[in-house]
Amino acid sequence: xxxxxESVPLVRAMYHDDDVLISAVKQIRAAGFKISEVYTPFPVxxxxxxxxxxxxxxxxxxxxxxxxxxxxxxxxxxxxxxxDWPQNIGGKPNINWAMNMPAFVPILFEMTxxxxxxxxxxxxxxxxxxxxxxDAKNPDPRTTDDYFxxxxxxxxxLIETLQKSGAVEIAEA
Amino acid sequence: MFVFTSKMKLLAGSLTLVGLVFLLxxxxxxxxxxxxxxxxxxxxxxxAEEAHAVEAHADEAHAVEAHAAEAHATETHAAEAHATEAHAAEAHAAEAHADEAHATEVHAAEAHASDHGHDLSANRPWAxxxxxxxxxxxIGIGTLFFLAIQYAAQVGWSVGLLRVFEAVSMFVGxxxxxxxxxxxxxxxxxHHLWHWMAEGxxxxxxxxxxxxxxxxxxxxxxxxxxxRTLAYLVIWAGAAYLLRRNSLREDAxxxxxxxxxxxxxxxxxxxxxxxxxxxxxxxxxxxxxDPHWFSTLFGWYTFAGMFVTAxxxxxxxxxxxxxxxxxPWINENHQHDLSKFMFxxxxxxxxLWFSQYMLIWYSNIPEExxxxxxxxxxxYKPLFxxxxxxxxxxxxxxxxxxxxxxxxxxxxxxxxxxxAGHWIDHYIMIMPGAVGYSFGFGFAELGGIxxxxxxFLWVTLSQLAKVPxxxxxxxxxTESERFQQ
Numbered sequence: 159x160x161x162x163x164e165s166v167p168l169v170r171a172m173y174h175d176d177d178v179l180i181s182a183v184k185q186i187r188a189a190g191f192k193i194s195e196v197y198t199p200f201p202v203x204x205x206x207x208x209x210x211x212x213x214x215x216x217x218x219x220x221x222x223x224x225x226x227x228x229x230x231x232x233x234x235x236x237x238x239x240x241x242d243w244p245q246n247i248g249g250k251p252n253i254n255w256a257m258n259m260p261a262f263v264p265i266l267f268e269m270t271x272x273x274x275x276x277x278x279x280x281x282x283x284x285x286x287x288x289x290x291x292x293d294a295k296n297p298d299p300r301t302t303d304d305y306f307x308x309x310x311x312x313x314x315x316l317i318e319t320l321q322k323s324g325a326v327e328i329a330e331a
Numbered sequence: 332m333f334v335f336t337s338k339m340k341l342l343a344g345s346l347t348l349v350g351l352v353f354l355l356x357x358x359x360x361x362x363x364x365x366x367x368x369x370x371x372x373x374x375x376x377x378x379a380e381e382a383h384a385v386e387a388h389a390d391e392a393h394a395v396e397a398h399a400a401e402a403h404a405t406e407t408h409a410a411e412a413h414a415t416e417a418h419a420a421e422a423h424a425a426e427a428h429a430d431e432a433h434a435t436e437v438h439a440a441e442a443h444a445s446d447h448g449h450d451l452s453a454n455r456p457w458a459x460x461x462x463x464x465x466x467x468x469x470i471g472i473g474t475l476f477f478l479a480i481q482y483a484a485q486v487g488w489s490v491g492l493l494r495v496f497e498a499v500s501m502f503v504g505x506x507x508x509x510x511x512x513x514x515x516x517x518x519x520x521x522h523h524l525w526h527w528m529a530e531g532x533x534x535x536x537x538x539x540x541x542x543x544x545x546x547x548x549x550x551x552x553x554x555x556x557x558x559r560t561l562a563y564l565v566i567w568a569g570a571a572y573l574l575r576r577n578s579l580r581e582d583a584x585x586x587x588x589x590x591x592x593x594x595x596x597x598x599x600x601x602x603x604x605x606x607x608x609x610x611x612x613x614x615x616x617x618x619x620x621d622p623h624w625f626s627t628l629f630g631w632y633t634f635a636g637m638f639v640t641a642x643x644x645x646x647x648x649x650x651x652x653x654x655x656x657x658x659p660w661i662n663e664n665h666q667h668d669l670s671k672f673m674f675x676x677x678x679x680x681x682x683l684w685f686s687q688y689m690l691i692w693y694s695n696i697p698e699e700x701x702x703x704x705x706x707x708x709x710x711y712k713p714l715f716x717x718x719x720x721x722x723x724x725x726x727x728x729x730x731x732x733x734x735x736x737x738x739x740x741x742x743x744x745x746x747x748x749x750x751a752g753h754w755i756d757h758y759i760m761i762m763p764g765a766v767g768y769s770f771g772f773g774f775a776e777l778g779g780i781x782x783x784x785x786x787f788l789w790v791t792l793s794q795l796a797k798v799p800x801x802x803x804x805x806x807x808x809t810e811s812e813r814f815q816q
Contacts, residue, residue, distance in 0.1 A: 204815040217733060248693060260689050 166311040168194070170297060171325035173306040176202045182323035183208045183308065189319045195309040197301035220278045227273025228266060235262040297331065333657050335796035343792065346785030353778025357459065362452040362769055452769035457513060457522040458620075458761055463779030464509040465616060465633075466640065466757045467787060471503030473641020475571050476605055477672075482574070482598035488668060490811035491660050493802055495649060497575045498794035499641070502787055504568035509783075510616055511560055518553040524765050527551045527622040544622050551619060563612050570601040575794075582803040591806055609634045617757075621764035624702045626691070632683040633760075636753050639676040639722075643749045646673055648791070650739055657800055663737040664815045670736035670745075674726060677749060681723040705763040711770075715759055721752030754780075 173179040179202065186193060193209055236255045239245055239262070244252045251257035283289060301307045310316070312330060320328050478496040481489050489496075516522060523529045526544075531537025533545045533552075544551070574597060581590040610630025618629045626632075646669040652658045653666070691699045706715045725748040735741035762770045802808055 207815070221731070249695070250693070260685075260692050263685060263689065 168309055168331045169312045169316055169320070170329045170331060171308045171310075171320040171323075172298070172300070172327035172329075173308070173324060174304070174326050176306060178324045179306040179308070180204055180208050182320075182325065185323045186308065186310070186319055189315075191310055191313055191316055191319065193308055193310045197296045197298070197307040197309070199302055199304060199306070202306075216278060216282065219281055220274045223277040224270045224274035226277075227270040230273065231262070231266045231269035234269070235265055332799050333652070333792075333795045335792045339788065339792055343785045343788035346781050346788065348785070350778045350780070350782025350785055353774045354456070354460070354782055355778075357773060357775025357778050358456045360456070360774065362455045362766075362771075363450050451765070451767040454522050454524050455766045455769060455771070456775035457516070457524045458765035459775035460509065460779050461513055461524060461616070461620075461765070462754070462758050462761050462776070463783050464506040464513070465637075465761070466754050467783040468503070468506035468510070469637030469640040469753070469757075470644045470787065471500055471506065471571075471641075472567055472605075472609075473638040474645060475500035475503050475567060475574075476602070476609075476638065477641060477645070478574060479570065479598035479601045479605070482594045483602055485595065485807070487807040487810035488665065488814040490802060490805050490807045491658070491814075492645075492649060492665060492811075493578060493805070494798065494800045495645065495652065495658075495795065497571075497578060498791045499645060499648065500571040501575060501794045502790045503571050504564055505786055505790065506783065507560065507564040507567070511557070511564070514553070514557050514560055518557070525551075525556075525619050525622070526764065527619060528553060547622065551622060556615060556619075559611065559615055563608050566601070566604050566608060570597070570604075573597055574601075578802065579798060581805065582798070584804060586804045588806055589804070617760050620761050621702060624699065624764075626687055626699075626702075628683060628687045632680075632687055635676060635680040635683050636722075636756050639673060639680050639749060640753045642669060642672040642676055643746045645669055646742055647746050650742060652795075652800070654739070660801060660812045662815070665811075666742070667733075667736045670730055670742055673742075673745065673749065674730040674736065677722060677726040677730075680753075681719070684719065684722075705768070706759060709763070710768050711759055711763055714755055718752050718755040718759060721748045722756060725752075 171182075173182060176198070179196070179198070183193065183196065183205065187208075187210065196205060196209060198205070232255070239258065240252055240255050246252055247261075250261055255262075287295075296302060296307075297309070298305070298307060308320075308325075317328060474496050478493065478500050480486070481493060481496070513522075513524060517525055517528045520528070520530060526532075527547070529539060531539035532541050533548045534540055535542075535545070574594065577590050577594050577597065581594075584590065613630040613633035617633055618625065646666070649658065649661065649666060649669060653661055688703065691703060694700075705711055726745045729741055729745040729748070730736055735745075758770075758776075
């Protein structure tokens with residue numbers, strides 16, 4: 159398990175509702191405890207803000223991937239259709255790239271989207287260690303069904319806070 | 332509760348009045364006197380020959396300038412000049428007086444100039460009024476469509492904003508009344524903004540006869556045209572009124588789903604009707620300005636422009652109300668969603684614009700491609716290119732990041748581009764067919780903008796002030812208030 163090497167024992171609190179989870183996360187943080195991870199069966203809106211997570215920079219990456227895709231598409235169409243083997247298709251101008259540009263717009267668009275989407279997915283998987291064959295990291299399979307789990311290092315007074323926040327189950331690992 | 336302050340009343344009222352005065356000045360201006368661009372050839376409409384005329388006009392214009400004396404003769408017939416005709420006129424420069432040149436022109440290519448010998452520049456104030464009617468209609472109908480979607484799809488996030496949507500959609504009838512005014516005056520031959528309304532155009536015996544247009548008589552005739560416009564008025568304004576009325580009734584009823592399903596049925600019915608009328612209205616009011624030309628995409632293209640205009644105005648209005656603390660239950664997440672619509676539909680508009688353009692550019696069929704000749708090769712080119720940049724590139728770059736969709740400054744900046752861009756888009760849809768190259772920006776154009784802006788402010792703000800901005804009993808109100816992403 160990923161956290162087994164840590165010296166501080168972990169506390170795992172289970173919740174049964176996403177709204178309760180969000181208010182619990184807020185209470186736990188307000189009480190001064192640090193949350194190490196939350197496992198949910200589906201993306202919970204507003205959880206990132208409640209946990210105080212850093213803003214993701216995937217958007218910037220996506221923009222750059224899109225620009226790369228656009229560049230590749232321009233080079234591709236220019237090399238294939240204008241430079242290497244100029245082709246006369248429907249009498250459209252093939253003297254230079256710009257004159258024939260409208261015909262290439264679908265390619266430019268598709269390649270931009272393709273690069274942005276695929277590279278973004280791969281970036282996401284690599285950053286999160288979700289390569290094929292990786293071990294599952296959720297400590298309790300119920301978090302893939304209908305339970306929400308907050309995982310945090312044990313500390314004084316934590317259990318009381320968790321109980322008050324509406325946890326249905328608290329376990330120390 | 333929102334109050335329509337006397338200051339805002341003064342602003343809206345004076346905008347309307349100043350606009351009206353400008354419109355009157357615009358309608359009483361003689362545009363033919365300074366239609367200096369007239370000698371550049373008619374807007375090509377039906378024939379390949381005309382295409383050559385437009386392409387050749389640059390060289391031709393120089394030649395004409397060189398011979399000042401001839402130039403006068405040519406300029407008088409400016410609007411219909413063909414390449415062939417222009418050469419002929421030059422050759423007979425000394426004795427080139429009106430009738431002769433006219434005869435030459437008629438025989439020159441037997442092409443149809445836009446108005447069969449009438450000076451198109453007289454259409455300009457009418458065309459400008461149509462541009463503004465369509466542009467402002469877009470705000471109302473786009474919002475009404477959006478409002479209907481909220482009910483039909485049982486949307487939760489926007490419930491706190493429904494009163495704003497309702498107030499804006501109540502504006503939808505007024506620009507249609509403006510269009511009805513244009514139809515009435517066109518039917519009385521005060522202008523031939525819609526070229527197919529010209530006298531004798533459907534009559535084989537008339538010198539104005541145009542067999543292509545006559546073939547469309549079953550659809551393009553004034554009574555049916557006026558009837559369709561009336562039908563749009565009834566359906567659209569009726570839907571806006573009913574959705575508003577039911578929403579107000581809901582406030583008085585006990586909490587629950589009393590109006591929820593009634594509203595959903597009403598909204599769904601309207602959407603089905605609008606699916607048809609959005610296309611046909613665009614054909615009627617805008618596409619029939621170029622009656623030889625047709626595009627199956629045209630309805631969606633017009634709709635996309637209208638919808639993004641509406642989203643932009645809503646975004647600005649909600650921003651204004653939030654800044655003045657009238658919508659404390661609305662947060663930046665709601666604003667973000669409106670910005671997303673603005674962003675997404677800018678892309679959607681570009682997609683449709685390009686789909687229409689690329690197919691016509693690629694197939695290069697004379698009857699289709701003539702539409703783009705004045706727009707891409709003629710004098711409209713700078714406007715056309717600027718319009719695409721303003722409607723696509725600038726909003727994309729300004730609104731792409733997540734934070735920009737929540738920051739007032741960025742939304743405002745993008746709104747300026749989108750609103751101006753779509754105004755120019757409507758301008759370029761209508762002007763080349765209606766006035767040829769005698770276009771410009773003067774009292775008629777500005778007056779229409781001010782006139783409709785004033786009316787829009789008056790209707791929207793007075794509707795906003797009538798009832799509390801917060802719905803009382805909508806079942807999804809709580810969901811909207813807790814909305815976050």
